[in-house]
Amino acid sequence: MEWASFPFIPVSMLLPLVGVFLIFILEEKYSKWVGLFFSGATFLLSLVSLLYFDFSKDQKIQFYHSITLIEELNLSLSLGVDGLSYLMYILTTLTSFVAVCWSVRDHQIEHRLKEYYAWFLLTETALIGVFTSWDLMVFYVFYELTLIPMFFVIGIWGYKLRLYSAYKFFIYIFVSSLFLLLGIVSLSVHHYKQFGKFSFSYFDLLKNEYDLVFGVFLFLLFFIAFAVKTPIVPFHTWLPDAHGEAPTAGSVVLAAILLKMGTYALLRFNIGLFPEASVFLMPIMVLWGIATIIFASWFTISQSNVKRFVAYSSVAHMGFVVAGMFLLNREGLKASIMEMFAHGLTSASLFMMAGFIYNRLHSFNMQALRGSIRFMPVFAFLVATTAFSSMGLPGGSSFWGKFLTIMGAKEYTLQLAILVLAGAFFSVLYMLYLMKTLYLDTKEEGRLVHFVDVRGFKLLAFLLVVIPMFLVGLLPFMFFAFFDVYINTLLGEIVKAIGGSAWR
Template sequence: MDWAGFPFIPLSMVLPLLGILFILFLEEKYSKWVALIFSGSTFLLSLLSLFYFDFSKADKIQFYHQLLLIEELNLKLSFGVDGLSYLMYILTTLTMFVAICWSVRDHQINHRLKEYYAWFLLSETSLIGVFTSWDLLVFYVFYELTLIPMFFVIGIWGYKLRLYSAYKFFIYIFVSSLFFLLGIVSLSVHHYRQFGKFSFSYFDLLQNQYDLAFGIFLFLLFFIAFAVKTPIVPFHTWLPDAHGEAPTAGSVVLAAILLKMGTYALLRFNIGLFPKESVFLMPILVLWGIATIIFASWFTISQSNVKRFVAYSSVSHMGFVVAGMFLLNKEGLRASIIEMFAHGLTSASLFMMAGFIYNRLHSFNMQALRGSIRFMPVFAFLVGITAFSSMGLPGGSSFWGKFLTIMGAREYTLQLALLVIAGAFFSVLYMLYLMKTLYLDTKEEGRLIHFVDVRGFKLLAFLLVVLPMFLVGLFPFLFFSFFDAYIDTLLTQVIKAVGGIPWR
């Protein structure tokens, strides 16, 4: 059998939909187990595909399948992966399995179980569609479709201000996405004027030529949508509300995957389709990313709610991703992509940490958490690894994102590298503050001594994200092999577009 032609991607999208059908027709008490089986099968399928992905051709599209939908518009369902999208595909299947593992024993998820697990499975299909689509209009449909499950997850199973947060999340993302839709239509019309046919194919649209002013206009249409989704300051205000009110599994998916839709799209579409415009705007965007790191770090350390604390820390990490990619050199792009994956792991673990403590203390207040970790040694160990990884300690998963961003910035000027170091310093401060609160502050022992340590499905969920942190931190070359070829191809496009190397 030719496994290279096996429909790994379409099957990964169909399996969660089959899970939804089973959930609809079986009794409610079986919903969690059906979701667990089908999300687990999808994750295992993504791991199986690793054996058949050709890493020597990671810049090429593999596992490609397409279906023509509208011939006049050359609109196709086209799915496949190169190294970049493949890494995001695996992160998606891992995160969804982790979120459902966590939900199985989450006491907050005790009603309307059929709807809850169906929304998560629909979200998995939509997210895989986002990271594997090569038609911009199909990408847009999946991009928007991810809004619906999370809107209901926050609005039904969230905390006190869930409805306000759900509506705010939906409105911010939906309105900003309209700029993206206008950009897609403009690209296709421009392609028609140049080549005599409409197309939404990423490969066809790469052939478009623009004058600089029109190119910047298109770049900004895309950038507005993705900057809100990422988010970067000042487009970030929906995120702390959504995270603060979402159930734990919802926060895990939001932070680990939904934010990466924005950074993935910036890399794939803004830089990929507009390399000349990216170079022109590069100084502004790099400084914007660094400003996001610093301001979000200040916001983080001022929070009294631990979920909002972790939410603002996610904004800070996205600043590293944006600054790194717009450095437009190999080190910066490597830093950006590996930080996307690393943050997916650490943010998932931190939100599970917040949810685990809430189940015992029924509070997200930082002062209520003082010393709360001392009687749970396994949990304390897992959270410690996560915290050190998040702050960029050598051997931790975020170390390479920060270190390579500094290296990439140094290729331009020492001053720019020092600004990145300042951002990294602030990101260390807020994680040290969290660890001090959890580990070192004292609290009345009678309230804590009866805590039960993490175990069962929740322990499995933690291990699924904590163990890969060691892989990223200690063996980064394993992950570079996914996307180095893609980076080389992208940089070749940039150099060809501007007629030289932008960092020299």
């Protein structure tokens, strides 16, 4: 078989499942190494696939494979990637490998190792399914399956309030997903009324035609599910609890990739399937995103727990993603996708920072962290790089997301651009506050001087996310190449939906 026709996506989903099988037949002491090998192999396979991805045709579905499941409903397991989903696929395999690397030497993970690493591998398979599925019912199944492993990871290996946080996480996401299920079924029934057959295929459902009222109704059904998953204010209240109590690797996966399920789906389904409704609701969505940035930034700076601090900062960054995509112009869409990827890197690094300090001080309290970084130069450099990237300074990974969002807003009004700029300013404030606490505040040196700098698997985990931060910040055209053609296609659909208005 030629590599160009190699089933990269199905194999990427099967490799973690093989790892799960081996974990349960081998002794527990081998679990971490099996998890490390298979998550690493999946990541390497995703990198190999880069050599065969045709960037000139990134709006086409590549590495596509389909298996019919229920012929009467036109239900099939259709897997493949375009430019948008491919970038999320790479982020998924990278994040999963980083989480397992971190766990190998995490002192908090010392019991029930078989279950722990099995849940992470199962999460990876489900996440790849979410980002590569082209059948909406199959997408929904994978979307729901990601709930189960994370529920157990938080509930078993989390901190003091782990059970409360796990149940809250599960209930919020599961209940909101019922709106998604209703929306998917409504789409298929509507397709049947128009074309005489049921279908859950994304490509078939693109052909549906709606009046504006019904389109807005369907848009809102999808939006409720994805707004909770993203999350945006006021649907965010489950996130700080889940992050605050999850083990470090759980927080890494949750922030870096599970949140992107919501923003990816908003872009793929809400805007892709309902462009007319998206245009109609655009002012509300953009202002909602900006409000999320500002409110979440104030929530962030008021936190005394560093994990909840990073969790609220994630909500603020998701506000940038939502505001950018619903500007419905080229700059806004580019900003949204770039910020999705950039936040995946910075949030993973920030949660590893919190976990690393907790292992030394056994506290997440901000006051206990004062000056805690001064005796660890390598760790200090990695955290500073992450903080400056998260702020959106030039050369940092989040710069292009924030800058392009401001540019996209300026195409409408100066006042809108100023609102986005104010949100970016607040994100700088809370990161400066964190850096002041870690680097500039003083504390008794006797408690800190014995700290050991980051090394081994933890250093590898940091480097796997910090190095791509430089690539995103300094070489953004490499990432634009993934989705430029996709954005052009999407903008064409938006123009068509509004009868050729002045959207570029």
